[in-house]
Amino acid sequence: MNSPVALITGAASGIGQALAVSYARHGVRVVGGYFAGDPHDPEETCRQVAQAGGQCLMRAADVTDSASLDELAAAAVERFGRLDYAVANAGLLRRAALLEMTDANWNAMLDVDLSGVMRTFRSAAAYIGEGGALVAISSIAGGVYGWQEHAHYAAAKAGVPGLCRSLAVELATRGIRCNAVIPGLIETPQSLDEQHSLGRHGLARAAQTIPLGRVGRASEVAELVRYLTSTQSSYITGQSIIIDGGLSVRWPD
Numbered sequence: 001m002n003s004p005v006a007l008i009t010g011a012a013s014g015i016g017q018a019l020a021v022s023y024a025r026h027g028v029r030v031v032g033g034y035f036a037g038d039p040h041d042p043e044e045t046c047r048q049v050a051q052a053g054g055q056c057l058m059r060a061a062d063v064t065d066s067a068s069l070d071e072l073a074a075a076a077v078e079r080f081g082r083l084d085y086a087v088a089n090a091g092l093l094r095r096a097a098l099l100e101m102t103d104a105n106w107n108a109m110l111d112v113d114l115s116g117v118m119r120t121f122r123s124a125a126a127y128i129g130e131g132g133a134l135v136a137i138s139s140i141a142g143g144v145y146g147w148q149e150h151a152h153y154a155a156a157k158a159g160v161p162g163l164c165r166s167l168a169v170e171l172a173t174r175g176i177r178c179n180a181v182i183p184g185l186i187e188t189p190q191s192l193d194e195q196h197s198l199g200r201h202g203l204a205r206a207a208q209t210i211p212l213g214r215v216g217r218a219s220e221v222a223e224l225v226r227y228l229t230s231t232q233s234s235y236i237t238g239q240s241i242i243i244d245g246g247l248s249v250r251w252p253d
Helices: 014-025 042-051 066-080 103-113 115-125 151-174 199-207 218-229
Strands: 005-009 029-034 056-060 085-088 133-137 177-183 240-243
Touching: 005 014, 005 066, 005 115, 014 029, 014 042, 014 218, 029 042, 029 066, 042 056, 056 066, 066 115, 085 115, 085 218, 103 115, 103 151, 115 133, 115 151, 133 151, 133 218, 151 177, 151 240, 177 218, 218 240
Parallel strands: 005 029, 005 085, 029 056, 085 133, 133 177, 177 240
Antiparallel strands: none
């Protein structure tokens, strides 16, 4: 079987899970990485992929560990015989004001949300050939706006587009594209976290400031990512595409 194969980190929930299902519906086989300490059942992703008519392999993977990601990429090739796309979606979100910020807090955030993207792409790029594509998930926090008590998160997410632009140039000679996606307010388990993010009520309030009048769905971000790895976007590379319902272009009231 010669259908494409996509590697997705953070595939047990949210955007990663929605992307796995979208890929399945379009004939792309999925290798999903998940953090072993994640409360979400990775087998639920496999069940949804199977229901969509696709094939899925889920493996525990730690994006702070290069060897773990090397093993994930190798497992994709061992299982399916190829690797075409890699999506760096795994992320950490924690609230910390500047005066409470420890070096450990700062370093842990960047280790997952920025260095983890580099490690994912480095491991996958060893196998991806011409026509392949890489996509990283950034955030409107850092990618567009600042976010109080989240400077470490915003700094990491702001670095993602720069990494993707540089890799787009470097990997173009191999026929590999690299882009970043910058989601706005999207309903996911992460954004519903009352302690570290907006929570359900915060999202509902924020929706009133979005021109389209609602927060986004994980499936909507997933469709953009899938497009950016498809042949339909074969001349798009080095770009950072915002998907936010118009929030970043709204004139302040």
